[in-house]
Amino acid sequence: xxxxxxxxxxxxxxxxxxxxxxxxxxxxxxxxxxxxxxxxxxxxxxxxxxxxxxxxxxxxxxxxxxxxxxxxxxxxxxxxxxxxxxxxxxxxxxxxxxxxxxxxxxxxxxxxxxxxxxxxxxxxxxxxxxxxxxxxxxxxxxxxxxxxxxxxxxxxxxxxxxxxxxxxxxxxxxxxxxxxxxxxxxxxxxxxxxxxxxxxxxxxxxxxxxxxxxxxxxxxxxxxxxxxxxxxxxxxxxxxxxxxxxxxxxxxxxx
Amino acid sequence: xxxxxxxxxxxxxxxxxxxxxxxxxxxxxxxxxxxxxxxxxxxxxxxxxxxxxxxxxxxxxxxxxxxxxxxxxxxxxxxxxxxxxxxxxxxxxxxxxxxxxxxxxxxxxxxxxxxxxxxxxxxxxxxxxxxxxxxxxxxxxxxxxxxxxxxxxxxxxxxxxxxxxxxxxxxxxxxxxxxxxxxxxxxxxxxxxxxxxxxxxxxxxxxxxxxxxxxxxxxxxxxxxxxxxxxxxxxxxxxxxxxxxxxxxxxxxxxxxxxxxxxxxxxxxxxxxxxxxxxxxxxxxxxxxxxxxxxxxxx
Numbered sequence: 306x307x308x309x310x311x312x313x314x315x316x317x318x319x320x321x322x323x324x325x326x327x328x329x330x331x332x333x334x335x336x337x338x339x340x341x342x343x344x345x346x347x348x349x350x351x352x353x354x355x356x357x358x359x360x361x362x363x364x365x366x367x368x369x370x371x372x373x374x375x376x377x378x379x380x381x382x383x384x385x386x387x388x389x390x391x392x393x394x395x396x397x398x399x400x401x402x403x404x405x406x407x408x409x410x411x412x413x414x415x416x417x418x419x420x421x422x423x424x425x426x427x428x429x430x431x432x433x434x435x436x437x438x439x440x441x442x443x444x445x446x447x448x449x450x451x452x453x454x455x456x457x458x459x460x461x462x463x464x465x466x467x468x469x470x471x472x473x474x475x476x477x478x479x480x481x482x483x484x485x486x487x488x489x490x491x492x493x494x495x496x497x498x499x500x501x502x503x504x505x506x507x508x509x510x511x512x513x514x515x516x517x518x519x520x521x522x523x524x525x526x527x528x529x530x531x532x533x534x535x536x537x538x539x540x541x542x543x544x545x546x547x548x549x550x551x552x553x554x555x556x557x558x559x560x
Numbered sequence: 561x562x563x564x565x566x567x568x569x570x571x572x573x574x575x576x577x578x579x580x581x582x583x584x585x586x587x588x589x590x591x592x593x594x595x596x597x598x599x600x601x602x603x604x605x606x607x608x609x610x611x612x613x614x615x616x617x618x619x620x621x622x623x624x625x626x627x628x629x630x631x632x633x634x635x636x637x638x639x640x641x642x643x644x645x646x647x648x649x650x651x652x653x654x655x656x657x658x659x660x661x662x663x664x665x666x667x668x669x670x671x672x673x674x675x676x677x678x679x680x681x682x683x684x685x686x687x688x689x690x691x692x693x694x695x696x697x698x699x700x701x702x703x704x705x706x707x708x709x710x711x712x713x714x715x716x717x718x719x720x721x722x723x724x725x726x727x728x729x730x731x732x733x734x735x736x737x738x739x740x741x742x743x744x745x746x747x748x749x750x751x752x753x754x755x756x757x758x759x760x761x762x763x764x765x766x767x768x769x770x771x772x773x774x775x776x777x778x779x780x781x782x783x784x785x786x787x788x789x790x791x792x793x794x795x796x797x798x799x800x801x802x803x804x805x806x807x808x809x810x811x812x813x814x815x816x817x818x819x820x821x822x823x824x825x826x827x828x829x830x831x832x833x834x835x836x837x838x839x840x841x842x843x844x845x846x847x848x849x850x851x852x853x854x855x856x857x858x859x
Contacts, residue, residue, distance in 0.1 A: 334700070418686075427683035430643050431697045431744070432672045434665065 318518070322440065323510045329434070329441030339442040347408050347443075348450030354403050355454045356461050362395055363387055363462030367469040371476075384481040385488030387466035388459075392493045394545070396459040397500040401508065401541045404451060405534055409512040412443055413533035416516025417526035425517065435517070444509035451505040452498045459497060492556040500548050504541050511537045594657040596621050596752050596784035597642055602651030604637060604833075611637050612833045615651070619786060621751075622824055624778045626798055626841075627788045628855065629830035635788040636680070638830075639754040642786070643677055644668035655752065676745035676753040680760055682737035684729040684744070690716070691725045694744045715743040719773060735766030742773055753777060753785045759794055771797040776811060778824060779803040792856065799825045799841035829855070 366387050374380050416439060419425050428435050463485055470476040515533035519525045595618040604612040612634045619625045627635045640646050641653055644660060652661050660671050684693050692699070694715055698708045716722045719739040729737060738758050745753060755774060759767035771794055777783040779802045787798060801813045827844050829837035829852060837844055837852055845856065 422681065422686075423679045423683040424685055426640070426643075426645050427677070427679055427685070427741075427744075428696075429645060429668075430672055430675070430677040430679075431700070432669050433696070433700050434669065 315514075319510055319514045322436065322514050322517070323506070325436045326440040326444050326510070326513070329437040330445050332437075334437065336438055336442045339438065340445050343442050343446035344450050346411075347404065347446050348453060351404055351407055351450070351454055352457070354407060355400055355458045358399055358403050359391075359396065359458035359461030360465035360468075362399055362458075363391060363465030363467075364469045365465075366390055366395070366462070367466040368473070371470065371474050380476060381480055382484055382488075383470055383476065384463075384466065384484035384486075388463050388485040388489050389493065391459050391462040391466075392489055392497045394549075396462060397455050397497060397504065398541060398545050400451065400455040400458045401501065401504040402538055404447075404454065405508055405537045405541065408447070409508050409537045410530050410534050412509070412512035413516040414526055414530045416513060417519035417529045418523075420517060420519045421522050421526060440509075440513040440517075443513060444506060447505035447509040448502060451501040451508075455497060455501040492552075496549075496552045496556065499552065500545065503544055503548055507540050507544055508537045511540060594621075595619060595654070596623070596656060597625075597786065598652075598654040598657075599638070599641075600652040600654070602641065602648045602653060604634075604641070604646070604648045610833050612641075612648070615833070615835060617828055617835065617838060619752075619784050621784050622778070622782045624774065624785045624787055624798060624825045625828055626795055626825060627786060627828045627830060628790060628795065630790060630855070633830045634833040635790075635830055636756050639677070639756055639786055639788060642752075642754060643672060643675060673748065674750055674752060676748075676750035678738070678741050678745050678753065678755045678758050680757045681734075682729075682741035684732075684737055684740055686729050688729075689725075690721070690727050690729070690732070690740050693729070693740060694747060696744060697747045711747060712743075715746055716740075718746065718776075719743045720769075735762050735769070738762065738766075738770055739773070742770070746777075749781070751783055753783050755785060755787045755789075757788055757790070759789065759791055764793065767791070767793065768797065772803070772813060774798060775801060775803045775813060780805065780811065795827065795841060799827070 367383060370386055371380070371383060374383055374386070416425070419428075419439075425435050425439075428438065467478065467481050467485075470481050471478050512533050515529045515536070519529040521528070597619040599615050599617050602612055602615040603610060615634075615638065617625070627638065629635050637646065641648055642655065644663060644665075648661065652659055654660065655671055655674070658671070660668065663671065684690075685696065688696070691709075691712055694712045695708045698711060703711075712725070713722060716725055719742050721736060721739050721743065724732060724736060724740070729740070732740065742758070753774075755770075758770045758774075762770065774785065774787055775798065778785060778798075787794070789795070800816055802816060803811055803813055806812045823840075825841070827837065827839060827841050828835055829844065831851060836849060837847055844852065847853070
């Protein structure tokens with residue numbers, strides 16, 4: 306099978322998995338405890354890295370832009386610049402990449418291990434659909450938690466930016482916060498939530514697909530995990546560009 | 561004049577009747593004439609190689625079909641086909657007379673409820689305890705917890721592992737994992753059970769215990785089964801002993817002989833995806849084929 310045929314075949318398989326898991330989210334049986342456990346693992350478990358990433362990203366953004374803005378006499382726009390950058394781009398993308406590193410790898414490795422130890426076959430043999438039992442709760446958990454994590458990351462980024470501007474450069478707090486408030490629009494916030502929803506669906510589908518297609522024993526688990534993380538990271542970046550353009554057209558903003 | 565097929569069917573019916581008598585159960589003869597599992601000219605190709613080539617055989621009700629063969633000859637593929645975990649490229653597979661060859665995943669889920677499968681390494685769910693593993697099917701069906709517990713305990717008693725009910729799979733030995741796998745497969749009392757090399761890598765006493773469980777299912781529960789193995793001691797146990805309940809109500813294993821001739825166990829030998837022998841263990845041991853000769857004696 307050549308590269309294009311293999312790509313199209315994989316795309317078809319991933320689309321089918323996405324469709325079946327989407328059906329699994331809405332149709333009975335609903336695996337509520339599994340979904341909650343996954344939300345706990347993905348959401349609560351990722352909080353620390355999201356808080357740290359968000360805070361220091363906002364901080365470094367202020368660090369890098371303060372002097373440029375000062376030379377143009379536009380320091381009062383610092384909060385606007387930091388918050389727009391975070392809410393529109395850095396928050397969704399960085400959160401998605403951080404969750405990819407932590408969660409996509411874990412999902413892929415877990416499902417891959419289940420495949421090679423015949424646990425997936427055993428589940429099917431016991432009359433349970435692994436897509437409903439394993440895939441749907443993981444994708445649902447990502448859909449719920451990634452937008453929330455992104456919002457937390459945005460807020461922490463703004464806090465980081467405020468902390469650097471206030472404590473390092475002595476900028477009045479009110480000036481920074483006013484420019485944040487004046488700068489962010491509802492469309493920015495909508496865009497900042499829509500993006501993580503798409504990212505979550507793509508990341509979940511890739512992680513589960515790669516995990517369930519694991520072949521070749523424990524070596525295969527490592528291979529599928531690496532492949533899932535690489536693919537999810539690239540797809541997040543590409544999807545971000547496509548979504549940014551789509552949101553510009555739909556919302557009529559520069560989101 | 562009888563055709564070969566009708567001779568087979570007559571023999572198979574006799575086998576089934578004997579199995580039924582041994583369990584002292586009332587059975588419907590017309591129902592028993594339908595094979596529990598039937599393969600009709602099944603061919604499977606993987607990576608351009610014929611993994612199974614025109615495979616045809618029947619497993620009658622109450623019968624144990626022991627599939628022998630070296631690694632990679634298509635034994636495990638055969639039982640995965642029965643479960644619909646993989647699909648054949650041509651031919652037909654029937655489970656209790658129902659053609660499942662082209663069933664989709666939803667339809668297969670219903671068929672799988674009638675089947676039990678014991679995987680090579682147990683395939684226990686690592687994140688679930690022994691109790692949760694055995695209760696998996698019942699939890700999925702929404703059975704009330706008190707009924708689940710009594711059924712799980714009954715199954716664990718059957719495999720003599722009630723004490724391990726709260727353990728996690730990582731705490732179990734290889735033999736215990738297989739036995740939990742058997743208990744999990746037997747929940748819901750499936751009438752067809754498949755064993756995929758259940759004794760591979762186990763010490764002889766534990767392997768014997770697993771074979772005894774298979775004999776109990778065959779002789780006391782009237783279960784039809786496919787027992788995939790490449791170990792000759794498994795063949796010896798399954799074809800020369802039978803389980804009975806003695807006067808004290810205990811299950812004991814007796815050697816076949818003057819009292820009873822065991823005819824509900826048959827042997828199928830595979831090589832490179834093809835059946836090279838089908839019959840009883842006695843005829844297998846008399847076979848002239850050099851490969852069979854070497855397989856049985858190891859040289």
